[in-house]
Amino acid sequence: MTQIKIKDVIGKNYDLFWNDKHFYRVVKGSRGSKKSKTIAINMIYRIMKYPESNLLVIRRVFNTLRNSCRADLIWAINRLKVSHLWRVPKGEHTLTYLPTGQQILFAGLDDPLKLTSITVAQGYLNFVWIEEAFQIEKQEMFETLEESIRGILPPHLFHQITLSFNPWSEDHWLRKRFYNDTYDREYEDDLIYATTTDYTMNEFLDEVTLKRFEEMKIKRPNRFRVAGLGEWGIAEGLVYNNWEILDFDPIKLLKNDFSLEAAFGLDFGFTNDPSAFIAVIVDLRNKRLFIFDEFYKKRLLNNEIAEEIKIRGYSKDEITADCAEAKSIEEIRRHGISRIRQSSKGKGSVNQGIQYIQQFDIYVHPKCTNTIMEFKNYVWEEKNGITLNKAADNYNHLMDALRYALEKYSTGGVHNILV
Incomplete structure (x- = not known):
């Protein structure tokens, strides 16, 4: 049996996020901060760690999932060297953990009726991952999904909705909802753990990418604040604001x-x-x-x-x-x-x-x-x-x-x- 250390796979800087069990686990961050890859590995690990758990992966539009979240999750399965334990069919989105029948399902908010009818074959649908949550333009759309995550779970399980996104507009409802309407990089209460990540937290970046970030820091500091450090804002000097x-x-x-x-x-x-x-x-x-x-x-x-x-x-x-x-x-x-x-x-x-x-x-x-x-x-x-x-x-x-x-x-x- 091949043994690997999770720390060697995911690197450093995500310990609190990895282990968090708040109902809402939120991460905004810059490109290159390894947030999506870390979440993908974390979700595969959790399905295998928690019997009867299942995961629903959401994006604003369903047809964007195959080349984003689904691809990242398959990458995570291979990265963890557990591909022999998973069924990854080519003709459908669902991923299945073979030893127990636990599943990872996929859905888009562009088909709300389908969301309300999603069920799992084994166990409970207790984990949700919403990638590119910034694309959900109205809080009401999120709340409709949120209301479907309910029910009593056995003691070894917990409900959790994970949201990940690039920050971009400071006017987005996500800032008010999960960061207490502040510009702070962290926020926490009884239900929410929200954090901010940036490129310095990704030790796997190549030298060329690091050099580009450093040049941006000097030549375009306002853009660096958003694209490099994951702060709220928009790209500096946008051609189109309309x-x-x-x-x-x-x-x-x-x-x-x-x-x-x-x-x-x-x-x-x-x-x-x-x-x-x-x-x-x-x-x-x-x-x-x-x-x-x-x-x-x-x-x-x-x-x-x-x-x-x-x-x-x-x-x-x-x-x-x-x-x-x-x-x-x-x-x-x-x-x-x-x-x-x-x-x-x-x-x-x-x-x-x-x-x-x-x-x-x-x-x-x-x-x-x-x-x-x-x-x-x-x-x-x-x-x-x-x-x-x-x-x-x-x-x-x-x-x-x-x-x-x-x-x-x-x-x-x-x-x-x-x-």
Whole structure:
């Protein structure tokens, strides 16, 4: 039998969090603070330690779970060298601990009716992990879930809801609810243990990542406070402040107002950058944009990009793509995306597109998690502490795709069409 030491696996700095048994166990922190990986290992360990316990893993949108929490939990199983004790089926989300039949289940808050009917085959559903809790825009949504975690447990078990998130906006309900409406890094009462983690707590970070944080600390101290230390706030110098997360039905929007139009944009990537596709409803009369779909994947070949577009049902729609990839656009057209067009780049086109988009109120559907991530991190460049009139070349793949999608409005309908 292989024996491992948990301390060797998770490292240091999470002792209190690891052992805590408050009903609410909350951690906000910067990227690179190893919070998600630590929670994943902790949850696998707990299922194996506490007979009859089961875990429900929640994100705002169900289809984001497979490549985030589920992947982290499978990583944790392998990290703990216990893969022979777990069933990890490819065709479904549920993970099962084979010796007892205990389970890890997955659900999204975009299907509230399914949440109320979740049951386990063996034991009790006593553990809940809500990842990226910041994406839950309304406290009422959380309270509906919270009310389902109840019931009498045997003495060896306890109920606990674990929430993890990046802090970002200081106005979010999470700060008031779990940090006592303060800017303190820690908070604790009879029901809540809330803490803050940062990159210095992750001894597994590589030298390049550490160097980037140290450069940010010197050159962009306000951003470092949020992205490096996990303090409440927003990224400094955001390009767009005119957006919010909103759950809406795009089909109903289009059916109820025939003046609205759907527009689509595509930015190419491959090895280091993702190919980014965005779908947006344009309300010119009221100056509103409703972003309702996306894909955001690396290493996609052109035929695979075409297939992603087909799967989502947009193969007959007009799509504006990065004009720097004329060959890719032609290949995608030959794969059945007949109305794909190339964008009309030119001097000043990026700022022109940004200024146009800044005139709108933007609503982003919660399932568009990568769009939300880019909106939170798309900032103006800085030099020697001075903000420049140029957007940084980072977190801009979907932002570029959005500009392409809206180009026919911002430029009065001018397109370069490949024939």
